[in-house]
Amino acid sequence: MREGNRFGKRRWAAVVLLVTVPLAVIAAATALVTGQPSLAKGAANSAHGLDKGGHFLLAVAAILLAAYLGGLLADRLGQPRVIGEICAGLALGPTLLGRFAPGAGDWLFPAGALPMLDGLAQVGLVFFMFGVGRELTGMRLRGTGAQALLVSQASLLVPFAAGTAAAVPLVGEFAGQADDPVAFVLFVGCALSVTAFPVLARILTDLRLTRTRQGQLSLFAAAVGDGAVWLVLTGILADLHGSGPAGVLWNGLMAAVITVFFLGPLRKGLARWARSRAGAAEGVESDATTMVLLAVGIAATATLTTLIGVHQLIGALLVGLAWPAGNARAARVADRLSGTARIVLLPFFFFGFGLTIDLGALDFDRTSVLALVTLLTLGVVTKIFGPALSAVLTGMPGRSALTLGVLLNARGLTELVVLQIGYQAGIIDQRLLSLLTIVALVTTMMTRPLLRLLGPDAVEPVLAAHGDGADERGGVSGRGAPELTPLPR
DSSP: OHHHHHHHHHHHHHHIIIIIHHHHHHHHHHHHHTTSHHHHHHHHHHHHOOOHHHHHHHHHHHHHHHHHHHHHHHHHTTSOHHHHHHHHHHHTTTTTHHHHOHHHHHHHSOTTTHHHHHHHHHHHHHHHHHHHHHHHHTOBOSSOHHHHHHHHHHHHHHHHHHHHHHHGGGHHHHBOTTOOHHHHHHHHHHHHHOOOHHHHHHHHHHTTOTTBHHHHHHHHHHHHHHHHHHHHHHHHHHHHHSSHHHHHHHHHHHHHHHHHHIIIIIHHHHHHHHHHTTTSOOOHHHHHHHHHHHHHHHHHHHHHHHHTTSOHHHHHHHHHHHSOSSOHHHHHHHHHHHHHIIIIIHHHHHHHHHHTOOGGGOOOOHHHHHHHHHHHHHHHHHHHHHHHHHHHHTTOOHHHHHHHHHHHTOOHHHHHHHHHHHHHTTSBOHHHHHHHHHHHHHHHHTHHHHHHHHOGGGOOBOSSOOOOOBOTTSOBOGGGOOBOOOOOO
8 A cells, every 4th residue: 555655656756847847947938038029029920820831730630620520410410421521621612611711711721731732632532543443343243244234334324325415505505624525525424424332332331231132233333334434534534635646546555555454464463462472471560561562553553644644543443453352461451541541531632622612602593503403313313213224124123123223323422533533624614513513412412311212121132141341431342342143033
């Protein structure tokens, strides 16, 4: 007992000696110099102003906090967290903060800090696309290939056709600086046909639908459709950046060579490397080395595709497609990298996206309202009923087929990335960027209410249960990818 008392006294003595006394000295020194005019002026400047680094760190804290709170609120409202994060990014831009407190917005996010924040956003997007590539490789077929392929093609082609048709009368009003009607029409088709694969996977996990027939078919259809959309988008950008037909042909040839290399020899080589490391001793240092090399490879490949006139995100996507899917260590390292991108870095993309859009300043004249209603209606109807009809024709009950279509209607984050690329390339103007952003948010937010309306008996279990491999942010890792099994007869 006495020993315990002596230890307590020593601890408090250490606190007084090492904490309280230094704090008292600091306070006394500060009080002594406050009366000196020059130093007082400097102290005032330090108290009321931040340097460039300070503003950057303050902006980082504000963006991450807003994204977290937005995601938390969305989750409480029964929506995917990414919806709240997107809305938080829009709120920090001219839509909300810039409108009601422009001084606070300018102080929190000064012009000098914006390039650094944009750099974080670009890194986050590149790593995020690597994760999407890994998710796309995880889809496998077993027994129902014909049905899955038909559903995936309907999910892609029906809204794509509707989007291109609707875009024809919109060219004159909403085309961007590139002034390329063909690119504009094809781009709107891409925007309406895309499905947000990560958001869809998160919805399926939250609602425990991953191991249902509709959940597995929707994941496969989203993987095939998004892959096709990125290919079309790559062709559009190559056409815009090419120097005539010869330049387009050369860029396309180089892109094809790189794609074949990544999906062929490099993918096989990485798989052999992963198998050779399977028996090696595991450790934090080994994982850190692999993660650094992986990050370097993603950045280098993104740079390579940029050099040949293809968007940098395609390079990151190729690395994800080539990364070994069946190795636990490789999957663990990749999950950490893509998880960091989703949680820490993607909010900076939402913030940068929010800076380019002012929904409050959008002039809802007759043309804009008609365009919004048309795009939203076509996007919802074709994305839901196209895949649903193909599922019915291959033997799925009507309500179950509608559930499948509702799942594929979620566009979310993936469409925002596509829209940002199109806007930066000058394919669409800011008005259409805002309208299609509304379409992306509305179609994603209606997913869960429509699923509840259809009811739990509108989903069909599969014969065999496989690990879904969904991570906490909605990704699906290749090592636990769902496999499609035959429908019960």
